[in-house]
Amino acid sequence: MKIKHIVFYFCALPFFIMSCSSISVQTYNLKTPLLEEKSIIKIALVSDLHSTIYGTDQSVLVDMIKNFIPDLIVLTGDIYCHNVSMSGTSLFLSGISGLAPVYYVTGNHEYMSLNMEAIRHELASFGVTILSDSFLTLEINENKIILAGIEDPYKIYETPDYNQNETMETVFRELDEIPLFKILLAHRPELIGDYMKFSFCLVLSGHAHGGQIRIPFILNGFYAPNQGFFPKYAGGIYNHGNLTHIVSRGLSVNPALPRIFNPPELVFIILEGIADRSIMDAGY
Numbered sequence: 001m002k003i004k005h006i007v008f009y010f011c012a013l014p015f016f017i018m019s020c021s022s023i024s025v026q027t028y029n030l031k032t033p034l035l036e037e038k039s040i041i042k043i044a045l046v047s048d049l050h051s052t053i054y055g056t057d058q059s060v061l062v063d064m065i066k067n068f069i070p071d072l073i074v075l076t077g078d079i080y081c082h083n084v085s086m087s088g089t090s091l092f093l094s095g096i097s098g099l100a101p102v103y104y105v106t107g108n109h110e111y112m113s114l115n116m117e118a119i120r121h122e123l124a125s126f127g128v129t130i131l132s133d134s135f136l137t138l139e140i141n142e143n144k145i146i147l148a149g150i151e152d153p154y155k156i157y158e159t160p161d162y163n164q165n166e167t168m169e170t171v172f173r174e175l176d177e178i179p180l181f182k183i184l185l186a187h188r189p190e191l192i193g194d195y196m197k198f199s200f201c202l203v204l205s206g207h208a209h210g211g212q213i214r215i216p217f218i219l220n221g222f223y224a225p226n227q228g229f230f231p232k233y234a235g236g237i238y239n240h241g242n243l244t245h246i247v248s249r250g251l252s253v254n255p256a257l258p259r260i261f262n263p264p265e266l267v268f269i270i271l272e273g274i275a276d277r278s279i280m281d282a283g284y
Helices: 003-019 056-068 087-096 108-112 116-125 153-157 164-177 189-195 277-281
Strands: 024-032 040-046 072-076 102-105 134-140 143-149 181-185 202-205 236-240 243-247 265-273
Touching: 040 056, 056 087, 056 265, 072 181, 072 202, 087 116, 102 143, 102 181, 108 116, 108 153, 134 164, 143 164, 164 189, 189 202, 189 243
Parallel strands: 024 265, 040 072, 072 102, 143 181, 181 202, 202 243
Antiparallel strands: 040 265, 134 143, 236 243
């Protein structure tokens, strides 16, 4: 890195720390022949909220999602936090209720709360569908897709003999024979090698918080849970053949652990049906 770059980042650091409490929007456009040609499915991905509140009654975050007009809202874990009031999450769930069908999978912090019964009850009260080692066939805009969800490995807090790999083999192997677009909600991105053993087209994750500290164009992330320093899957889009993996940088803001050059992130995904399979084979 040149001296002038170091000086720039040092001088800009206070500004970027302050600005990293504002939500950044990342939109991914994916094409697939597994949807009807020219049809569109819009997905809002929310991850790692940790009950952070944006605006009065979550109005900032809710309005951003509302303006996107999603067909689906998916929550990939750590929407709650084990050491923070649930009020921020309750406000958020209330705000998005009725905007679109909402689907949820657990993160590690939900299980760390040791309060999963109350969390499940509240999610259900807002009409959220919990994908607990399960999948559904959804019909959206004249397309059928598979939406699946896997429990976080910290389910062992509740079920000591839980084994995520064995569970996936039991539940998801049958999907190999179904020629539909298949999405997996899975909190932890570092386990992508396990998810790749199945016939999913798209995996949506969180957990890494964008690596907490970034240096644009130089360092995508400094440290992430369960990946350590310089995480491979800090945030962004990753292609593994015909499988696309999107990792949200998350929405949590913790003054004790500031995000540097790494604003909280709301992810929008637009799936578009195409006729030419070779476009998908070349990668998104």
